[in-house]
Amino acid sequence: MRAIGLVVLCAVLAGGCGGGAEPKLDRLSDGRAQGAGFVFELPEHWQALETTEELEREVSDAVTEEIPGLDAQAGFLFAGFWVQPDEKDLRPSVNVNVEPVTADTSLDALATSSLALVEAKIEERPAQQPARLGGAPAVRYSYEDEDEEGRAVQTRGIVVKRGDFAYTLTLQMTGSGAAEPVDELTGQIGSTWRWREPDAQERKDLSDLSDFEGEGYRVTLPPGWRGTGKEALGDSGPAGIDALWRGFVGSGSSTNVNVARLDYPTGDLAVALREVAREERRTDAATPAFELDSLDIVSAPAVDGEPAGALELTSTANGNRLRQLEVVVLRESQLYRITLSSLRERYPPERRAFLEALATWRWE
Known part of the structure; x- marks a missing residue:
């Protein structure tokens, strides 16, 4: 604003x-x-x-x-x-x-x-x-x-x-x-x-804009990306979202990453991945403007030493054909869902930039 x-x-x-x-x-x-x-x-x-x-x-x-x-x-x-x-x-x-x-x-x-x-x-x-x-x-x-x-x-x-x-x-x-x-x-x-x-x-001061601090972590964002934290999002942010990272801005859709964090006491990553996949399918069934085209559980690199898994999805939302990579990681009874969303034609370079940013992730 x-x-x-x-x-x-x-x-x-x-x-x-x-x-x-x-x-x-x-x-x-x-x-x-x-x-x-x-x-x-x-x-x-x-x-x-x-x-x-x-x-x-x-x-x-x-x-x-x-x-x-x-x-x-x-x-x-x-x-x-x-x-x-x-x-x-x-x-x-x-x-x-x-x-x-x-x-x-x-x-x-x-x-x-x-x-x-x-x-x-x-x-x-x-x-x-x-x-x-x-x-x-x-x-x-x-x-x-x-x-x-x-x-x-x-x-x-x-x-x-x-x-x-x-x-x-x-x-x-x-x-x-x-x-x-x-x-x-x-x-x-x-x-x-x-x-x-x-x-x-x-x-x-300009360089520091790429050094983003979220709840319990720090990360270096790709060049030209902007990070907005939970407090700054206020009421305008989606429920449960700790941070939004914005990349490319298009006329109808932008590349973004949202970071969600919630309590998760079980500590079983495989179980967490299946539960997240079920939630994505429930969202598909309950949201008329969103259509899930495909969903696969795939491997993901560790996030600052913590094992991670991922979902790779293709979807259509409000007419935009999207591809997403949702990285799931557990740490200290917390479940982190770190989700990249981009237009399908932009996905390969955006995925590469996203994974490079995740490689800089440090727990605090």
């Missing part, structure tokens, strides 16, 4: 947070705002929040849960947040988030996926149009929403790919007269945005 939670954050920065101290802001040097690999210009009197730690300290937990990048398990890098504190009426803000993205994910598919949550909230598709940012092709979007006080909130955003990362620039202003100034600011930032070489800390 890139933009939605920041509506709340704008109000917090403008009006305080339940009597807490005002967040510490840092005046921009020469009006230049910068983050992990980028720089752009802002008008006079804009200020930057000093650190994400400062934001977490000053803003309520309810708000930080809505902001991707503040939760280490969200899979985003919160690359910067800027405000103009003198503008109490418009409450202007700008933020940039960075997330991993695979090289073969198209910009249009990425933008469509990114705006799905916004579309669900405002119950209509945000207006989109081609754009450029820092010389690179981009997608610009806009929509109007309301804050908790019933005031109109104008949101403008630009999504752009650069290497193994996608950058989302989001601008917001509040009030009936916000549309024109937010469009003007969007144009100014777009015309002054420049790419730059990340410094050492920024390179580390």
Whole structure:
């Protein structure tokens, strides 16, 4: 939820947070705002929040849960947040988030996926149009929403790919007269945005996005994959899922891995595999939009020393022809189901990347 939670954050920065101290802001040097690999210009009197730690300290937990990048398990890098504190009426803000993205994910598919949550909230598709940012092709979007006080909130955003990362620039202003100034600011930032070489800390921050920590394990994700943990998933995650790893993003289907963890006291892997297979068949029988075409129990490499087995499945879900590899492993009375799902035509390379990631799995 890139933009939605920041509506709340704008109000917090403008009006305080339940009597807490005002967040510490840092005046921009020469009006230049910068983050992990980028720089752009802002008008006079804009200020930057000093650190994400400062934001977490000053803003309520309810708000930080809505902001991707503040939760280490969200899979985003919160690359910067800027405000103009003198503008109490418009409450202007700008933020940039960075997330991993695979090289073969198209910009249009990425933008469509990114705006799905916004579309669900405002119950209509945000207006989109081609754009450029820092010389690179981009997608610009806009929509109007309301804050908790019933005031109109104008949101403008630009999504752009650069290497193994996608950058989302989001601008917001509040009030009936916000549309024109937010469009003007969007144009100014777009015309002054420049790419730059990340410094050492920024390179580390970007690299750390591939080092995913789940419940009881760590794993290095394939290049361009994004991992989202249980807390960051919140109510939007499927029941029983500890984590989701997202790879290729397509127009109708994405490559993903879900990790489920549940109590399992028996410790018999062969029995567990048969039970998981029966559950998959029950799901097939009970779900009209899902059709299980084939299911085989196959061998699987050990997961950090723990014996594992697997199911290999082909299925059709909502018209998408899928192939899946579900690795099953037992550890300390816990059953882990680690399931790769991809389009059938993409399965061989996706399976290879998935198994390479599993080879980095370390229990903690």
